[in-house]
Amino acid sequence: MSSSPLLHAIPRNALLWLLIAQALVIAPHLFHIPPWIAGLWLFCALWRVQVYRSRWSLPRAIVKLAMMVSAAFAVYVSRGSLVGLDAGVALLITAFTLKLVELRSRRDALVLVFLGFFAVVTGYLYDDSLLAALYSLLPVAALLTAWAGLQQAAGSRQSPRISLGLSLRLLGQAIPLALLLFVFFPRLEPLWSLPQPAEKGRTGLSGQMSPGDIAELSQSTELAFRATFDGEIPAKNQLYWRALTLPLFDGRSWRMASFGTDLLPGQWRKQGASQAYSVIMQPSRQPWLFSLDISESTQADVRMLGDFRLQRNRPVARTYLYQAEAWPQAVAEPLLSAAGRRHNLQLPRPGNPRTREWARQLREQYADDRQLVAAMLAHFNQQPYHYTLKPPLLGENSIDEFMFDTRRGFCEHYSSAMTFALRVAGIPARVVTGYQGGEINTAGNYVQVRQMDAHAWVEYWLPGSGWQRADPTFQVAPERIELGLQDALGDEVAALDNSLFSPVRYRHVAWLNKLRMGWENLNHGWQSKVLGYQRERQHAWLRQLFGEVNWQRIGIGMVAAMALLLGLLALFIIRPWQQRPAPAQRLLQDYDRLMRRRRLARSPQEGMQSHAQRIASQLDALQLQALEDFVTVYQQLQYSGDGNLQQARYALRQLWRSMSPRYLRKR
Amino acid sequence: MALQQLEKALAAVNQVVLGKETAVRMALACLLARGHLLLEDLPGMGKTTLSHALARVLGLQYQRIQFTSDLLPGDILGTTVFERDSSSFVFHPGPVFTELLLADEINRATPKSQSALLEAMEERQVTIEGTSHRLPEPFFVIATQNPVSQGGTFSLPESQLDRFLMRLSLGYPDSRAEHALLGGSGGRNQAISPEALLDKQQLLAAQQQVATVRASDALIAYVLRLAEASRNHPQLGYGLSPRGSLALLAAARAWAFLAGRDYVIPEDIQALAPAVISHRLGHAQGASHGRSADAIVHDLLDTVPAL
Incomplete structure (x- = not known):
């Protein structure tokens, strides 16, 4: 049986655990690596087992080289590149797989184990949710077990369970150390930046809005962000989460302004009561944040722009936590500059003549701006407009067609039409996009906002009073604002969102809903307490503990705590007070x-x-x-x-x- | 070699003392461990027979002293007599100068005479008028005594009981042995018949071998556990002294040797503990004497983990 004694340098037990660990490591990566890698792994695993059974032999150098080159080529074909995160991870997993048929000695197996740990870590770049983190305990335990198994004598037939017990004990002992490092280890700025995984079809607000954009977004139940309030959660119809203002209109789409003035904070006056809240944002790959009107943040990397939105100095690439304070009654930009006025009255020259005519008539009828706005809102309320996710397609003069022919539309139609009309009537106005409402999680007392809560509304400017919010959608479908999208559209949403596991689908099953809320609350805790524990939070917390914070102190503290911990651990393991059973x-x-x-x-x-x-x-x-x-x-x-x-x-x-x-x- | 001889010797003694194999074996073990033996029993149970038989088969020169209440120390140890021929005092050794001394009914003598013997037992030498006289090697004492309750006895104090490695009682023979006895076999009449099966050299060699029997750490731990338990036993006023522990270990070595082993196992300790330690334990003040020390020793053996 031992044609080559080297083959048996890796104990059976370790090999078994290596295979299990590999399967566990690779499984979550299957969501983003080319699927053929799974096949490759199965093949390599089979080969390895046959080698162990002395049925097959290990590949020769030339075969190995061929396998390596063709695998790299396959990655290149699948991903179009060999650099970048996606291709890099695919290459890593491929190498991790191919190493299996190249194992000769214990040393090789150790390399495989370390590669496995690295592959587990790369998984966090794609998914750092609680579930993913919990799952990663499995491959880590399996890798540790394989490692423990490698320490046995070659040819040992010790039960694999013994290695497992050992590795679980090791993991258990590592927990306090991990906690310590988590709390104290300095959060360094990244030394290099990694290109983020390209996520095609990732939903979220974009910098422009055309008819149908937000309706499309509304079909996703994906989480956008969660907000926790210091005090009571405001009424749902006050929860207008501003993301962007879109002042530029080309006749079809609304776009962001890119003017210099917008980069300066807007002029505003605090007034009334304020409300503090914190938001944990899911990665959006965009720099803009979501805030209630009008918010300021003390966060160093966040600032307010000219249209009162909050913006971070770099895109939100991973879950991000920020704190802000909102002044709902503040007066925003009481004086509008000439340039600002020009932007917000800008209209494309031709097009939509009927709407222009209608607006002009209203202007003649109402000299007062407020009355004119009220009349417009009343128009939407009284005329037979219909709120729907599936509006008919619109042609050249999209606003005209919507206003007078189809009269069926989603929030972007209403806000776009009203802003257009306001501008015709000479009132500076713009479209605001963001999210509206959200689900109040009763288990954790926070608001949970999903992509389907995306919304667009109107902001118009009155001299002296500044920017005012108007929501024509509210006039058409008040239940959208009061209750939420599902209640406003009911069956339409259910029909659109026909995924079996969609959380929304079962929202009327009380216990399931409760369970879902609990789970989401847990996730919320994970994101705010664990992932959100970044530099600033760490500093704040450590300051609470030790007063002044500097890295020397933290370093000394950490080393001391680690020494103490390791000492305790050693005491616990060695138990010098206890005689070892002979x-x-x-x-x-x-x-x-x-x-x-x-x-x-x-x-x-x-x-x-x-x-x-x-x-x-x-x-x-x-x-x-x-x-x-x-x-x-x-x-x-x-x-x-x-x-x-x-x-x-x-x-x-x-x-x-x-x-x-x-x-x-x-x- | 020596072991075979010893087995033969045991068989020979068992021909005389019927149905008492264990007690006979213990008595032999006691001698092999260089210990003195105390036989305690009612008159007529075969104490003297046993001592005689042992002395004979082991090929030892032996003396017998019958202890009485008027026995004086000089009667045991010997006296210095003025000899006219050499015009000097000459020491006339007493019966104690022998290899095996049978001290019959030791508790009938006065404490003064008892202690004269007991000193000799411990020191293995006799000091008379400033001159020390070594006792021969080997030197054994097999003492017999009647139970303390019997009339005309001076019970041995604890400190002196301690000098005996073992205290054995023979007890009534079982009916089969007694039947054989009455039928004419065994008994004192035959005590003359056993021949010496060992010589002195062999006995000394055996004793040396016994001393090298190994008592491992694990076994010593057991002895310590027993000693500890005896010291904490509620019915005991005082527990086993270190000398007692040593004695137990020494006796167990001999017992293991007789079993053909060169190491002691807990069973050896258990077999000998009643004989070796029961006379070294003291009842607690005020505790009822209802339970014999023997029962308490069994108690200890039943509660202390052996391994």
Whole structure:
């Protein structure tokens, strides 16, 4: 069987765990690596097992080279590149897989284990949710087990469970250390930036809005952000989460302004009560944040722009937590600059003549701006407009067609039409996009906003009073604002969102809903407490603990705490106050266990020999022989000082075997 | 070699003392461990027979002293007598100068005479008028005594009981042995018949071998556990002294040697503990004497983990 002794350098136990670990490591990556890698892994695993069974041999150098090159080429074909995160991870997993048929020695297997740990870490770049983190414990445990298995003698046939127990113990012992490092380890700015995984079809607000954009967004139940309020959660119809203002209109789409003035904070005056809140934002790959009107944030990397939105100095690439304070009654930009006025009255020259005519008529009718706005809103309220996710397609003069022909639309239609009309009437106005409302999680008392809560509304400017919010959608479908999209559209949403596991689908099943809320609350905690524990939070917390914070202090504190922890751990493991049971003691314990199971228990005050004599009558010749053999070796070991532990273990194993239920049955 | 001889010797003694194999073996073990033996029993149970038989088969030169209440120390140890021929005092050794001394009914003598013997037992030498005289090697004492309750006895104090390695009682023979006895076999009449099966050299060699029997750490731990338990036993006023532990270990070595082993196992300790330690334990003040020390020793053996 041992045609090449090197093959057996990796114990069976370790190989088994290596294969399990690989499967566990690769599984979550299957969401973003080319699927053929799974096939490749199965093939390599089979090869490896056959090699272990000495059926096949390891590939020769030329074959290995060919496999490597073709795998790299396949990655290139699948991903269009060999650089970048996606291709990099695919390459990593491929290498991780191919290494399997290249294992010769323990050293190779160790490399494989370390590669596995690295692959687990790369998984966090794609998914750092609670579930993913919990899952990653499985591959880590399996890798540790394989590692432990590698320490056995080659050819050892020890049960894989023993290695597993060892690795689980190690993991358990690592927990306090991990917690310590989590709390104290400095959060460094990234040394290099990694290109983020390209996520095609990732939903979220974009910098422009055309008819149908937000309706499309509304079909996604994906989480956008969660907001926790210091005080009570405001009424749902006050939860207008501003993301962007879109002042530029080209006749079809609204776009962001890119003017210099917008980059300066807007002029505003605090007024009334304020409300503090914090938001945990899901990655959006965009720099803009979501805020209630009008918010300021003390966060260093966040600032307010000219249209009162909050913007971070770099895109939100991973879950991001920020704190802000909103002044709902603040006066925003009481004085509008000439340039600002020009932007917000800008209209494309031709097009939509009927709407222009209508707006002009209204202007003639109402000299007062407020009355004009009220009349417009009343128009939407009284005319037979219909709120729907599936509006008919619109042609050249989209606003005209919507206003007077189809009259069916989603929030972007209403806000776009109203802004257009306001501008015609000479009132500076713009479209605001963001989210509206959200689901109040009763388990955790926070608001949870999904992509389907995306919304667009109107902002118009009055001299002296500044920007005012108007929401024509509210006039058409007040339940959208009061309750939420599902209640406004009911079946339409259900029909659109027909995924079996969609959380929305089961929202009327009370206990399921409760369960979902609880789970989401847990996720919220994970994101705010664990992922959100970044530099600033760490500083704040450490300041609370130690007063002034500087890295020397934290370093010293960390080292001291680690020394203490490791010391305690070592004490716990070594237990110097406790005498280690001698090997002979262990033998005795095993012997006693066997005898208890066979109902021949030795009483503690009984010596081995007296016990053997006592139970002799209940044993057959074979068992008696085994028993006598064991007693003799045991006594030699324990009392004559020239015993052999191996021999005693062997004798005990023989005794177990002779008294095994299988043998007893046969008898 | 020596072991075979010893087994033969045991068989020979058992021909005389019927049905007392264990007690005979213990008595032999006691001698092999260089200990003195105290036989305690009612008159007529075979104490003297046993001592005689042992002395004979072991090929030892032996003396017998019958202890009485008017026995004086000089009667045991010997006296210095003025000899006219050499015009000097000459020491006339007493019966104690022998290899095996049978001290019959030791508790009938006065404490003064008792302690004269007991000193000799411990020191293995006799000091008379400033001159030390070594006792021969080997030197054994097999003392017999009647139970304390019997009339005309001076019970041995604890400190002196301690000098005996073992205290054995023979007890009534079982009916089969007694039947054989009455049928004419065994008994004192035959005590003459056993021949010496060992010589002095063999006995000394055996004693040396016994001393090298191994008592491992694990076994010593057991002895310590027993001693500890005896010291904490509620019915005991005082527990086993270190000398007692040593004695137990020494006796167990001899017992293991007789079993053909060169190491002691807990069973050896258990077999000998009643004989070795029961006379070294003291009842607690005020505790009822209802339970014999023997029962308490069994108590200890039943509660202390052996391994």
